[in-house]
Amino acid sequence: MLLEIRDLSKSYPGPEPDRPVQVLRGVSLSLDAGQTLALTGESGSGKSTLLHLVAGLDHADAGQILLDGREVTRMDDTGRAALRRGTVGVIFQQFNLIPSLDVAANIGFQARLAGRADPARVLALAGALGLGAHLHKYPEQLSGGQQQRVAIARALAARPRLILADEPTGNLDEATAAEVMAQLLALVSEEGAALMMVTHSERMATQLSRRLHLRQGQLEPGP
Ligand SMILES: Nc1ncnc2c1ncn2[C@@H]1O[C@H](COP(=O)(O)OP(=O)(O)OP(=O)(O)O)[C@@H](O)[C@H]1O
Numbered sequence: 001m002l003l004e005i006r007d008l009s010k011s012y013p014g015p016e017p018d019r020p021v022q023v024l025r026g027v028s029l030s031l032d033a034g035q036t037l038a039l040t041g042e043s044g045s046g047k048s049t050l051l052h053l054v055a056g057l058d059h060a061d062a063g064q065i066l067l068d069g070r071e072v073t074r075m076d077d078t079g080r081a082a083l084r085r086g087t088v089g090v091i092f093q094q095f096n097l098i099p100s101l102d103v104a105a106n107i108g109f110q111a112r113l114a115g116r117a118d119p120a121r122v123l124a125l126a127g128a129l130g131l132g133a134h135l136h137k138y139p140e141q142l143s144g145g146q147q148q149r150v151a152i153a154r155a156l157a158a159r160p161r162l163i164l165a166d167e168p169t170g171n172l173d174e175a176t177a178a179e180v181m182a183q184l185l186a187l188v189s190e191e192g193a194a195l196m197m198v199t200h201s202e203r204m205a206t207q208l209s210r211r212l213h214l215r216q217g218q219l220e221p222g223p
Pocket residue numbers: 012013023041042043044045046047048049050
């Protein structure tokens with residue numbers, strides 16, 4: 001099993017002192033290599049929180065996250081950072097592109113950190129995602145949709161085993177979103193990676209192999 005989440009809970013400090021807001025209440029799921037999972041749920045239901053915990057960007061209150069048998073929930077900051085570099089690719093709503101690096105360097109950034117620099121793969125991904133003509137531009141010279149595609153290419157460049165995506169096509173018009181989604185799924189399947197994707201789009205969700213819905217802090221089968 002690539003990813004196993006057991007009984008995960010997370011709360012945030014609420015508006016009243018000593019009354020934390022419980023966002024996740026015992027979430028469990030497992031995901032195998034090659035599986036793609038759509039995570040749906042109302043705004044504020046905790047989808048991004050769950051993705052951040054799996055990426056090791058925040059701490060859970062209780063429960064376990066095992067990635068490749070290693071317990072993320074027990075790793076120190078250095079261990080979690082290494083995990084993000086080597087095993088997990090993230091595509092989040094804030095693209096976090098590096099303003100001083102051009103598109104090619106942004107795409108290759110994580111792969112370089114992971115010790116897997118591969119300029120040919122950068123070019124191939126840029127081509128597949130329609131960024132071939134923009135390789136030497138800087139993020140501020142790109143549209144929101146182009147920046148989103150750079151973030152997708154960057155996440156895939158390091159060949160991660162698990163990709164965590166939060167509305168990865170949210171900034172694109174419907175036709176471009178469908179095209180980018182098809183590319184993302186093709187690349188994920190080529191690599192035999194797993195994908196866990198938050199989406200509000202019914203059309204996107206039906207293209208993935210599994211579907212779960214977050215409601216009142218717990219996961220239930222999707223519609
Ligand atoms: N750092 C934080 N401190 C306090 N509360 C937080 C924090 N981050 C998230 N929350 C709260 O936790 C709940 C879940 O937020 P989260 O962003 O995970 O939801 P979501 O399902 O991803 O929503 P959306 O679909 O709108 O992006 C919300 O009520 C939010 O206000």
